[in-house]
Amino acid sequence: MALLNVEDLTIAFPRATPVRGLSFSVNPRETVALVGESGSGKSLTALALLGLLPSGARIASGRVAFAGRDLTALKDRDLRAVRGRDIAMIFQEPMTSLNPVLTLGDQITEVVRLHQGLSRAAAKRRAVELLDLVRIPEPQRRVDEHPHQLSGGMRQRVMIAIAVACSPKLLIADEPTTALDVTIQAQVLDLLDGLRRDLDMALLLITHDLGVVAEWADRVVVMYAGRKVEEAPFAPLFAAPLHPYTRGLLNASPRLEEGHHHSLGPLLEIPGSIASAAAETGCAFAPRCPLVRAACRTRVPEPMAAADDHSVACPVTFTRESEHGLAVG
């Protein structure tokens, strides 16, 4: 049974609907990547799961079932007990997500004392353990330091320590490495992956970086303008992407063996920019799509199953692949 089941989630602002009819699920101990470019609604989705939508935004329809409970129906008080204990979240900016005036120890002990009712001394010991768990050197000394004494990568490790402090079943990481140096990114993602295994967590990884997806995700959900356009396990998605947007994304990422370099020729891109989801009449990708047909501009495509675990919201590529018997299994 899926740990997290998002069904037909629609998030609405008074004048816009940035996420429409989104469905996906996360199984226990699985890493699911939610991929999309800026403005595709992936971060908003993450906030909606925890009931942390900004003021003005609301969940217009849909269910978020976590371990059998519908989170959208919970009272604020009950939801607070879920946050941090059962579902934890890591944000993009480690530089500003820690409280600058409190020590690392204060910030870690606070969450374990709140959710697990530990004594002050036990919580302090747990804080040192947690800093050690996220591979911070000299945790005994670091526990009494302030965030400004740490580098960005170290702060993100501390954020991860706080997030996993109560052994959550699901960890949502919203662009956890975007603000970090490239050399640190792999370290932090390795750490997340290792903790996921050790602590039996599921990981919902929100990213726009296909390199991150390729290395760490089990399954990928591709979003475009607030809708899911393709969902598949990592290998078939990268080997044989179906949706024109996914294909465009993968083509736009130069591969080592093809020898692309900006000095040799222009890198491939997807023409145009992401369309506003405000006045949606057809497929949101239609204006940029190389395979667009007349029908695409009038009807919003529904996700269709190309294989058991591979769905795509594009009738054009779906039928073509099926006709030629090329559907990926």
Added chain:
Amino acid sequence: MTSFESRLPAVASHGVDHGMDHGATDAAQSAPPPPAWTNIHAPDALRATTSDAERLAPVGRWRATRAYLRNPTAVIGLLILAVVLAAAALAPTLFPEDPLAMVDRPLQWPGQNPDYPLGTDALGRDVLAGLVHGARVSLLIGAAATLVSVVAGVLVGATSGYFGGRIDDALVKLVEVFQTIPGFILLIVTVAIAQPTIPAITLAIALVSWPAVARLVRAEFRALREKDMVMAARGLGYGHTRIILREILPNALPPVIVMASVTVATAILMESALSFMGLGDPNTISWGSMIGAGREMLRTAWYLSAIPGLAIVVTVLALNLIGDGLNDALNPRLSEGR
């Protein structure tokens, strides 16, 4: 080739090495390796490295204190305040008699009689005893009024700034009501209606002072509630009270502390003004009432007004110097060594 490779995102390439050159970092790794994970892609992920740059940062807890002590004017302010505080604390031992009691011939000038180094007033009361006992009243009222106005201002400002919306609208209107009335008029009217006792005067001064604190705290909270750390705190399941008191308030305190030091000075001035006009507590001596008493002899015995006036000036100046020093020390952008 190396620079060429590092520019390319590693798409669908499990084998591509992520980091740059691991050789140097591996050699520097002396920490014992934690349990092996089979999934490690970056060998240096085993242990975060502590670079020298990270160690250079000064220890945070005493940074503000040291920045404050490096500022000579702020230290002078602190010393003056310490002298005034000592005088107030030692008043009952130094001058056990009632400072309102007549002790000698009236209108002796300072230095005229070694028993009364600052002279005696029109009723033959010791000016030095009055000055020392007056410090008690001035500081007591200044501190107590500031405490009340800061607590009230923080409560109102925090609620208003954090929640926003209708609560904010209502509380801002309340603050505006107080701000439309001239502060000193409100103070005089309040004291005139109530009894002129020290608690009543304290509360009246607090009533005039809290709106400024509330506005400051509200502005701080409005800016801080949008910070990532507040979202992170909400993501950990913290309630509103916990976020306000533990996450936001410590970050909003520095400007409030600075304002408090200036509010103490303003409160001392207000109390002196009230006493000068004879609206103070008639049973206690204060610097303001001493100036008021000396007013009629300003041409013949000007020292009666000048001495307590100087005490007020010096104390208020000290508090302002402290406020400036705190402002510099608590503002990380102004103080060096962040």
